[in-house]
Amino acid sequence: MNAQFMGYRRPDGRVGVRNFVAVLSAMDNTNPTTENIARTVCGTVPLCTPFGRTQIGHDFEMTLKTLAGIGRHPNIAAVLVLSLSLESANRLADMIRPSGKPVEVLGLQECGGTTGLLAEGIKAAARLVLDASELNREPCAFSDLIIAVECGGSDTTSGIASNPATGMFADRFIDEGGTIILSEPAEFMGAEHLLAARAVNDPDRRRIMAMVKWFEDEAKRAGVDMRGINPTPDNINGGLSTLEEKSLGAIVKGGTRPVVETIEYADPPTQKGLVIMNTPSAACESMTGLVGGGAQIIIFSTGRGNSIGAPVAPTLKVTGNPNTAQRMPENIDLDLSDIITQRTPLGKAADRIWQNLLKVASGKVTCCEVLHEQQLSVSRFGPSV
Amino acid sequence: MENAMVMNPKDNVAVCLAKMNAGETIGVEMDGKAVGVALKDAIPFGHKFALRPIGKGQNVIKYGEVIGVASSAIEQGRHVHIHNIESIRARGDKQ
Numbered sequence: 130m131n132a133q134f135m136g137y138r139r140p141d142g143r144v145g146v147r148n149f150v151a152v153l154s155a156m157d158n159t160n161p162t163t164e165n166i167a168r169t170v171c172g173t174v175p176l177c178t179p180f181g182r183t184q185i186g187h188d189f190e191m192t193l194k195t196l197a198g199i200g201r202h203p204n205i206a207a208v209l210v211l212s213l214s215l216e217s218a219n220r221l222a223d224m225i226r227p228s229g230k231p232v233e234v235l236g237l238q239e240c241g242g243t244t245g246l247l248a249e250g251i252k253a254a255a256r257l258v259l260d261a262s263e264l265n266r267e268p269c270a271f272s273d274l275i276i277a278v279e280c281g282g283s284d285t286t287s288g289i290a291s292n293p294a295t296g297m298f299a300d301r302f303i304d305e306g307g308t309i310i311l312s313e314p315a316e317f318m319g320a321e322h323l324l325a326a327r328a329v330n331d332p333d334r335r336r337i338m339a340m341v342k343w344f345e346d347e348a349k350r351a352g353v354d355m356r357g358i359n360p361t362p363d364n365i366n367g368g369l370s371t372l373e374e375k376s377l378g379a380i381v382k383g384g385t386r387p388v389v390e391t392i393e394y395a396d397p398p399t400q401k402g403l404v405i406m407n408t409p410s411a412a413c414e415s416m417t418g419l420v421g422g423g424a425q426i427i428i429f430s431t432g433r434g435n436s437i438g439a440p441v442a443p444t445l446k447v448t449g450n451p452n453t454a455q456r457m458p459e460n461i462d463l464d465l466s467d468i469i470t471q472r473t474p475l476g477k478a479a480d481r482i483w484q485n486l487l488k489v490a491s492g493k494v495t496c497c498e499v500l501h502e503q504q505l506s507v508s509r510f511g512p513s514v
Numbered sequence: 515m516e517n518a519m520v521m522n523p524k525d526n527v528a529v530c531l532a533k534m535n536a537g538e539t540i541g542v543e544m545d546g547k548a549v550g551v552a553l554k555d556a557i558p559f560g561h562k563f564a565l566r567p568i569g570k571g572q573n574v575i576k577y578g579e580v581i582g583v584a585s586s587a588i589e590q591g592r593h594v595h596i597h598n599i600e601s602i603r604a605r606g607d608k609q
Contacts (some may be wrong), residue, residue, distance in 0.1 A: 191564050285560040288577070289519060318603050320579065348604035355604045356596065368529070368560035369600040370574075370594070374581035431562075452559070469531055 133305075134268065134490040135266035136273065141230025144273035145203035146425045146490045149174045150257045150266055151409030152250065153200055155212035155221040163211055166250040172258035174205075174398065175439055176505055180513065182213075189513035190335050195395040195507045197224035198421035199369035200232070204441050206261035207231040211246065214238050230256060244413055255459050266491070272306035274490065275398060276423035277370065277442075278382045281412040283360075284367020284432030288378020290449020290468035291430035294478035298428070298486070299403070300354045301479065310424055311383035312408040312415050313343035315359065319373025320380045324405070333405075336391040340407050348416070359410060363433045367450075382430055394508060395421030412437055414505035421507075426489060428482065436460045436498025441504040443489050446496055447482065462489075462496050482504070515543040516548060518563070522578030527565050527594050530557040555593035562594040576600045595597075 137145040153176040154163040160177040167175035169357045176199060184192055200208045200221070207230050212218035215236035233253045240246040278295050280287055289416060299309045314337070317324055321341040328334035348355050361370045369375045389402035395418045398404040406422060408415040416439035418428055427444040429435070434453040438444030448454050451466035458464075463485050467473040489495055517532040517554070518540050520523040528542050534557045539550040544565065557563050562576070573580045582599040 142534050285562075289521070289529060319581065323579075345604045349606040349609055352606045352609060354601070354607040356601060365596060368558070368562065368595070370562070370596050371582040371603075373579070373601060373603055374576060377577040377579050377581065452558070 130220055132270050134269055134271075134487055135492070136140055136269040136490065137203070137264055138269065139203045141201070141203075141227075142514070143203035143423065144269045144425070145205070146274075147204040147441070148206045148261055148491075149204060149441065150261050151176050151200060151205045151208045152254055153196065153208055153210050154178060155196065155210055155217050158182065158213045159211040162237065162243055162246050162250060165247055166209070166211075166254050169251050170254040170258060172262065173254050174441065178505060178507055180507070180509065182514045183345045184511075185514050186511060188509060189399060191394060191510050192507050193221060193224065195417060195421035196221055198395050198397070198423065199417075199441060199505070200225035201228040201230075202423060202441050205230070207257040208233070208262055209250060209257060211250060212236055230373060231260065233257065257377075270306065271302065272401065274426065275308045275310060275424045275514040276486070277310040277312065277416070277419040278430070279383055279412060279419070279427050279444075280379055280414060280430040282431045282433040282435030283364050283369065283375060283379065283435070284450060285369060285378070286367075286448070286466075286469060287430055287432040287452040288374075288381065290478070291432070291447045291465050292378055292382040294449070294465050294468060294475050294482060295382040295428055295430050295447065296384040297475050297479035298482040300386055301483065302354045303386045303402050305385065306401060308398050308404060309383060310398060310404045310406050310419055310422065311380070312406040312419060313379070313410045314340035314405070314407055315410045316372070316376050316379045318345060318376050319371070320376040321474070324380055324383075324388060327386075328391075333388060333391045337388070337405060339452060340391070340405075367425055367433045382428075385500050392422065397423045409508055411506070413504040414508045415440070417506050417507065418439075426449070426486065428486070434460065435501070436497070436502050437504055438495065438502045440503045443495045444502075445485060445496040459500065460496050491511065516543050518542040518551075520544060520565065521576055524578040525575050526564060526568055527562040527574060527576050528565050530559065530561055532562055533557075533559050552591050554589055554591040555594055564588045564590050564592050564594050566590055568594075
């Protein structure tokens with residue numbers, strides 16, 4: 130194997146670029162104690178969800194699937210699952226255990242309430258972190274990585290500079306054996322024919338068109354003009370006039386390679402190459418699905434500026450807008466605005482993305498990580514009852 | 515260096531990469547040639563202007579693809595944005 134970065138090889142064979150211990154709340158009720166445990170125990174990340182109680186059917190299955198996918202994620206060395214009762218904690222933990230990593234469970238009722246759960250949780254999390262700290266990075270290959278490409282706070286520079294540079298990186302990364310996930314099909318609208326034409330088979334071609342149609346039908350059913358919602362007011366101030374224009378600029382971040390697979394929210398890719406995941410356009414919901422599907426790193430292209438990152442997966446922020454790079458430098462990992470100011474070739478910008486990505490894969494932290502800009506937000510697919 | 519970018523030779527709009535005033539001429543490369551377009555409006559950084567006259571109801575083309583239709587006639591050099599073009603897709607307001 131040609132060693133390309135240093136990662137953590139997990140029992141299930143996947144590779145992590147981080148070595149967190151997750152304190153995972155199975156439902157809203159145990160979020161406060163989850164936060165308090167994570168605040169106390171160095172090396173942990175709190176994973177809190179605003180729902181989880183009385184969800185039914187497909188909606189509940191999607192929440193469980195996503196939280197379990199994040200629990201199994203290779204950037205996590207071990208998991209402490211909290212819930213109101215041991216039964217609901219174990220329902221989620223049992224879906225994480227097949228990954229082979231240490232998983233512990235605690236129920237608030239069984240621990241004697243908040244202070245009991247807090248004390249037991251701190252003890253358990255501390256033990257897990259001490260053990261995880263003995264794991265070492267080892268040489269890994271690009272084919273071990275799933276990288277998701279995302280954009281947010283887009284403007285016209287996104288479609289001219291940061292997205293095409295990201296797309297050129299995506300092509301090269303796929304050519305080296307890696308996997309890229311492109312998501313947010315509502316933002317393919319007006320450009321979906323270009324992606325569908327690149328699908329390697331007819332079912333995936335039809336699926337791409339159907340994903341976009343579903344979102345378009347939902348927008349029509351709401352009886353509104355999408356403008357002001359998507360494109361958003363900041364997109365419009367940045368020069369984007371219609372969703373079609375935004376979409377045509379957005380899809381280029383996925384590069385030009387064939388679409389080898391289409392997957393649903395939080396499903397893991399089974400193919401190497403360019404994969405499309407069906408997620409909503411809101412960045413936090415989309416990134417939560419991408420992480421649930423196992424993406425280890427996210428490249429996040431922004432125009433007007435956007436701060437938020439994925440939970441668990443380092444999120445590398447790139448911009449091609451010189452004003453944004455200057456105005457909010459602490460949120461931008463990579464300033465690609467010389468594509469616009471000096472007409473730097475996209476290939477050179479893609480080289481810089483590659484170099485930065487390698488550093489992040491081997492341990493360099495991103496702006497989102499250092500500023501705690503991480504938000505878990507599982508999409509809802511129906512009401513709680 | 516040109517202050518505007520044309521994404522595809524089929525396009526009837528270009529992206530302005532500087533803050534321009536009405537009455538100024540902006541340099542743009544079209545079909546491999548540098549040409550000047552006289553701007554009839556102020557154009558903010560990152561916004562579009564018309565390379566050619568676009569009639570009401572005609573397609574607005576960027577990246578070689580349709581990004582919307584002109585909701586009123588647009589002269590060459592005019593600012594092209596939400597005041598004079600609209601989306602074709604997901605128009606729940608027109609159901």
